Amino acid sequence: MSMNMRIGFIGVGGIAQDHIRVLKQIENTEIVSVFDLNKEQAQKAAEATGAEVMESANQVLDKQRIDLVFICTPQFARGDLEVTAARRGIPFFVEKPVGIDMEVVRKKEQIIRETGIVHAVGYVLRYMDTVQTAKRYLQGRPAHLIQGFRLGTSHPSKWWRQLDMSGGHLVDTVTHQVDMIRYLAGEFREVRAQFGRVSFDQTDPESTIYDAGAISFSMNSGTIGSLTESCVSPFYSGSDIKFFGHDFFVHLSGNGSNLTIIDNEQHIVETNKLDPGYEQCRTLIEAIRSGSQASILCSYTDALRTLEVTLAANQSAI
Ligand SMILES: NC(=O)c1ccc[n+]([C@@H]2O[C@H](COP(=O)([O-])OP(=O)(O)OC[C@H]3O[C@@H](n4cnc5c(N)ncnc54)[C@H](O)[C@@H]3O)[C@@H](O)[C@H]2O)c1
The missing domain is CATH 3.30.360.10 (Dihydrodipicolinate Reductase; domain 2)
Structure with a gap:
């Protein structure tokens, strides 16, 4: 991991703006890549953060390029993003709710748990x-x-x-x-x-x-x-x-x-x-730096139960 924590965003609509606002207040973090289906939205976020607009979500999930990904697409539009991040060894933040189909979410939860990747869900x-x-x-x-x-x-x-x-x-x-x-x-x-x-x-x-x-x-x-x-x-x-x-x-x-x-x-x-949004991001970043999930207040497993x-x-x- 470089000195700065390099962050990618997938989905930069309403709630992502909140996370971006908070991340700007946290030292040694930089938003390096963004992707949104809405290109204008992605461009706006890139201009506000200095990030590069990527061509796909898959391109954001590049372990060489980022140390953490924020998945802020709506719950129907998450695909396998969390699982892909976890399997590639990329810590992630994903918004609540964690899905709309229990069967899909249960399968993802098992994989995420098995990888042991540090992650958080947005029950802020x-x-x-x-x-x-x-x-x-x-x-x-x-x-x-x-x-x-x-x-x-x-x-x-x-x-x-x-x-x-x-x-x-x-x-x-x-x-x-x-x-x-x-x-x-x-x-x-x-x-x-x-x-x-x-x-x-x-x-x-x-x-x-x-x-x-x-x-x-x-x-x-x-x-x-x-x-x-x-x-x-x-x-x-x-x-x-x-x-x-x-x-x-x-x-x-x-x-x-x-x-x-x-x-x-x-x-x-x-x-x-x-500021609970700030505390949520700060806790996740410290958890990634220390390599321990212990201080995260809501895991994927916990969010699944909600x-x-x-x-x-x-x-x-x-
Ligand atoms: N924790 C909270 O308090 C909180 C508050 C608001 C929203 N949320 C959650 O955050 C998620 C997003 O909500 P929002 O308010 O930002 O919605 P939004 O509609 O404002 O933004 C969603 C963004 O995702 C983009 N998008 C949609 N499908 C995509 C895809 N497949 N790939 C890439 N980008 C895609 C859209 O173009 C849009 O820019 C939802 O799950 C919502 O429940 C959480």
Whole structure:
């Protein structure tokens, strides 16, 4: 590895811009190659970073040229990119969700695990100090009830409104809340969902995703819970998870950035002070330098389990 960590990007749309912004703040890193199906988009990213535009994703995945690849294509457009990177010995970052087909994702997970390559998946909320505090507090304190929601507007890209491309709002976006519940309270046992399209039927009949969902679940701990979600709520947006115990209450709001903990001894209110996107990239780069996966907060194996929950919810509604 050269002194500078040389980074390649495959897919340089919305979220990739965020990673590029953060990487510019991290010393001894340089973005050297980019590829996007949209040539204009690739050119723009190249101009902003000094990278070279490559002709294909395969060309980006050149072990001689890069030390790390960011895979930021949408979940329907990942092909074998992660597996190719892993087999070529290139550490990778891949966005959440890790796919839309469990069988494909399971096969990839096995290969990635067997290669032992250092990698991370973009469940970025895990990197907030509030989420870490909540995790420590909830250790050994099972809630009897979890209640959550994520309400807001839709992603601007066309692929997002097609169920066979994004998996829908739950699989693509509310996955962060599902992942946070898993991260803080353990594994899901059973999940059931109902979805609707009252608004999309009027405003976007061409779309195939749902505009609202109500999901109920149980967890291995015996905890039960519910999550509601909407992606067509122009006048209100927010996300929230509450954990109710017989002797405690934990509340994460604002996508995890505000934390309240109440019990008989304390009433804590905290606001996240970290840039989770920065922490996510910094942690990955340090992990690659040290050759150890240990500090990465979300692996492909872990992310697979979150996808399993959201796809099971979709399946339950058919
Ligand atoms: N972690 C987060 O908080 C977060 C936030 C937003 C998006 N995401 C995830 O990131 C991924 C991308 O989302 P986005 O918001 O950047 O979408 P986007 O539509 O803004 O950008 C996607 C880019 O990928 C390119 N692309 C599509 N297919 C490609 C292919 N086969 N090869 C190369 N380039 C290709 C498109 O041209 C586009 O530039 C999605 O999986 C999404 O769920 C994660």
